Amino acid sequence: MASIEFKRVIKRYGDSLPTVPGLDLTIRDGEFMVLVGPSGCGKSTILRMIAGLESVTAGELYIGGHLVNDLPPKDRDIAMVFQNYALYPHMTVFENMAFGLRVRHTPKLGIERRVREAAETLGLSELLQRKPGQLSGGQCQRVALGRAMVREPQVFLFDEPLSNLDAELRVQMRANIGRLHREFGTTSVYVTHDQVEAMTLGSRIAILNRGQLMQVGTPLELYSDPDNTFVAGFMGSPPMNLVPAQYSGSGVRSAMLELALEGLEDAAAQLILGVRPEQLVHAADAPAHWPRLRAAVELVESLGAERLVHLRAGKESMIARLPGMQLLTPGESLTLAFDPAALYLFDAATQQRVRHARVRTGAAVC
Secondary structure: OOOEEEEEEEEOOOOOOOOEEEEEEEEOOOOEEEEEOOOOOOHHHHHHHHHOOOOOOEEEEEEOOEEOOOOOHHHOOEEEEOOOOOOOOOOOHHHHHHHHHHHOOOOHHHHHHHHHHHHHHHOOHHHOOOOHHHOOHHHHHHHHHHHHHOOOOOEEEEEOOOOOOOHHHHHHHHHHHHHHHHHHOOEEEEEEOOHHHHHHHOOEEEEEEOOEEEEEEOHHHHHHOOOEHHHHHHOOOOOOEEEEEEEOOOEEEOOOEEEEEEOOOOOOOEEEEEEOHHHOEEHHHOOOOOOEEEEEEEEEEEOOOEEEEEEEEOOEEEEEEEEOOOOOOOOOEEEEEOOHHHOEEEEOOOOEEOOOOEEEOOOOEO
């Protein structure tokens, strides 16, 4: 096992703007770090730099305390699981899993032991003599995972390994990968654009946008304490509601609600209010001092025991996650409330969190 450290790492292709414009990030020994962000944010490039498949343009990259900028991939003691299984179709499951060990001239008995142990762990023992064409997608991905496991590397790298699987198989494979990390404790770096995968797998998550590191923390830290609107809107499903509002010196006002605030003497004139969909409740069920908002129902998504209610007031929209089966119809006016402690404030110009303010009780409904 080993830590990984990026020190002002830059990756540039030709004369274009850098894909990674100066990354400072430490991945601790034995942790499961997830790199997450939209397509094109640089997460796969970062993973490939760790693997040695991409060169570092500037800065320093360390694995296990050793500078690896110029170290070839074969000498980095890493194993990588790709989005595509990349199995040899003419080889059996056993031969695919053993291939990397044979290339490294591992003794035959050692190969046999490692492959069979990995196959037992992954539930592949009965499939060792089959070829990839006889396997399902989930089984192929487990073979690819087993091929990496038998290497017993100091670092595992995962490049969106579940994106080709259907929803049910993704859930199963997430559970397998999480269980294997808990069992072996190998330093792991996992790339995905799926924030659900990130939150269920990661010891910590690094959120990226256009090559910039937006925030690093545990899933709970990022969900409950975002530093900026990008993180607030990215983590959570549905994401946090972000509503523009005008600050007038004593409070803020939007098309949906009006709030009296304290501690905003130096705030910008334009703010963004944030509240999670699950924090919104029917006003009749809320304490009298909770702020109210009123909007028209635009769409209702029924999920069985709960509903996602899309709301609109003027040009502003919100989503509320409400329990129960109460009938709501499009166009109906709905009044909701939320705990004032659940409100997030952001500066509209910088998109950064405003932390030195709180709601004054007695907010009015617009």
